[in-house]
Amino acid sequence: MDQSLQDIKQSFKQIRKERRKENFKAFFETFLKNKIAVAGGVLLLCYTFVALFAPWIAPYDPFEMDLFNKLQPPSLDHWMGTDDKGRDILSRIIYGSRLSMGVGFAAVLFGASFGIMMGMVAGYYGGWVDAIISRSLDVMLAFPGILLALAIISALGPSLFNVTVAVGVFSIPLFGRIARGSTMEVRHMEYIEAVRSLGGNDGIIIFRHIFPNILSPLIVQGTLRLATAILSAAGLSFLGLGAAPPSPEWGAMLSSGRDFFFSAPYIAIFPGITIALLVMGFNLFGDGLRDALDPRMKS
């Protein structure tokens, strides 16, 4: 008897392993069916790859000026041409991917963690806690995002870090509202009451039971929000509020290309295309995720 029980327990480990594989497979299968989302995903993979291996991929040093070769149009030596200081635009874009995507991820992570915490607390406790949190989120939501960011940066001073904070702050209410709404939907479910009647405390209920069940809309929102965050960060840098001149941030590059738009349009066009493709990639990927993450789609 004991021997067979041991066997059963052993078999559990096997089952768990297989099921993990199955779940993974099911997720990918739904996701792969959506061709457009896959295109978005591939695009994002390329960008990530480039950002991770920038020093090995980039043909030139992004900071090295070569005034003899300034304002060169695209050629075999410089695929995307050179800027007004003779720096290779392709190399700068490749290095810039680290900055732009880093700012995007950090901002969304910042906004999402604060927003989700606030939203879950508001939705779970309700009453005056909810009133205070929700009204403050409404106030933040009332400001146009860029305006709020401008205000924050003018208070903190222009730097890439402050751009991250600013973009993160105006993402808070978005995540907060989604988290609050979903929490309110879930908190009266019977399985939550069951945990309560077992004696589980609020921490267990919020983090172990509510959080995983409201995660999918938040992940989707997060991916879509990454696109906006990168775009806003680039926009702020374009206005001269973010990355300082030598750094190859895409928005700043776009901005410096402005003066040469008629004589050397490639200085602005290539960073512009890079931003547009990345934003598109995130949007397509986010839409695909929404379908694949919905548990009701699983049989």
Place this chain on the structure above:
Amino acid sequence: MPSKAKTPILEVTHLKQYFPVKKERILEAKRYVQAVDDVSFSVEPGTTVSIVGESGCGKSTTGRAILRLDDPTSGTIEYNGQDIAKLSKKELKAFRGDIQVIFQDPFASLNPRRTIRQMLNEAMSIQNVMDKTKREDRMLELMDLVGLPYDSLERLPHEFSGGQRQRLGIARALAVNPKLIVCDEAVSALDVSVQAQVLNLMKKLQKELNLTYLFISHDLSVVKHISNRIIVMYLGKIVEIADNEDLFQSPRHPYTQALLSAIPIPDVNVKRTQIDITGDVPSPINPPKGCRFHTRCPFATEHCRTVEPELRTINNTHQVSCHYAETLSF
């Protein structure tokens, strides 16, 4: 039959549960839904006490108050002689382990993202039921108890049928070795053949584990199958309490009688006296004066409209709240 000498495991006295109604105008007086209005009863260990009534009569609200999911407006609930509203943090935790719940909707009562193993493990770890290393054995034992295969442990709730999910709900309740289980419409969402299976399982478990059930249902045939004692509620009040056979043989309250006569009998030749009650249940925000049932009672008199009947004992185990309980014959 439960003897009177036993001390009750659960004693509910003058329980009231009012919920405020949202005001429509600013100057409006504050109004309340009187979901449960002055309810007293007791439950003896090892028995099954059922609460029946239409939807909205306050039976689930009573159950929730006993589970301490809602705090009552007034009245006390004593568990083993201890007022549950006055428990210390530690005592409350122990109480939470002693009283468990099985819910109505088997699709809403299990977290869709946690495997059965995670669910049971969590229950045992919150209550600290046993040593970590022994928990897996206990889980296997629980699967045996509720009649599900061992590999259920690694599955997610959506892979089970309604009846199986209800068994899992039972397993979760049993995981912490409770004494009293509140079954809130525990079989109402299941189809009849599965209902019977789950009910029989519950009966079997009661015998083996010496459990006490507080069984909340609107279905009299289910209640008849499982209960020792039955409480009939109407509009937040108890109208009748009696032992199972007693209630079905000789109901004393017109409302109980009406409920019983509404149970279909699968025989065309049976002659039966049907008591028709007309109209809808009045609003619990503004319950009728006097006897709450008078608006629908075919026997109501002027006395019923003005004086509210007390719940009184007519023979040692049978209580009823009707002025004419002794004189009415159906």
